[in-house]
Amino acid sequence: MSAAFATCSVRRAGPADWDAVEAFHLRCSEQSMHRRWGRLRIGRSHWLRLLRASRCWTASVPGDGVIALVSIGRLHHSPGVVDLGVQVADTHQRRGIGTGLVRLAAGHALAAGADTLSVYTEQANVPMLGLLHRLGPACTLRDGTHTELRLPLAGVTSHTSLFPHEDGHAPTSNDRHA
Known part of the structure; x- marks a missing residue:
């Protein structure tokens, strides 16, 4: 386990997290902001x-605050399909944090009845x-x-996440907010 995971905490995000999320975005490069949001701010x-349309989690580390964000929400025109968004601070990329967050979000979506992960980028x-x-394997x-990629959620969640699930519990079939 890398040092990034040893001190990283993940939790469900809400409206009160705006200041921390805004500070995170201000630390991200223009390229990173454009890749995730299609805009610089x-x-x-x-x-x-975003919070009304999806479930969001933040990853934080002491001293840096929020270092990553993942969101997952249903595509209304495609039953069983969820849309994924993920952003990791430039200084914390390539450490598996994004992968861990995607797997955590995918586990919640699968437990809520979704079967496919979609990303348009x-x-x-x-x-x-x-x-x-x-x-x-993805359909491209x-x-x-x-490009739009679609992956079966079962394959994404078949690997162990590096993060504990929200509040320390695994998602259940009653967890219908994905």
Whole structure:
């Protein structure tokens, strides 16, 4: 286990986390912000909209505060499919934090009845595409400069997450908020 995991805590995010999330975004590079959000800044209203549409978790470390964010929410036009968003601070990338967060979120989505993970991103977003391809076989659909990848959730969650589940418990079938 890397030092990043030894001191990293993950918890469900809510409206009161805006200040910590905003500070996290201010520490991220423009490239990182653009890859995740398609813009250089997001406001409180964007954060609240994300929370209404999805479940979000933050990963934090002492001294740095929030270092990563993952969100997962249902695609209304595709039953059983959830949309994934993940962002890791530039200084904490390539340590498995994003992978651990994706697996945690995927476990909750699977327990809530979803079966497929979807990500729509720029083809130039090599870090995200690499993470997804490492998680399992994906169906890839190209759309101009963007790509949509879909992965079976069972494959994503078949590996042990490096993070404990929210509040120290594994997701259950009663956990229907994904």
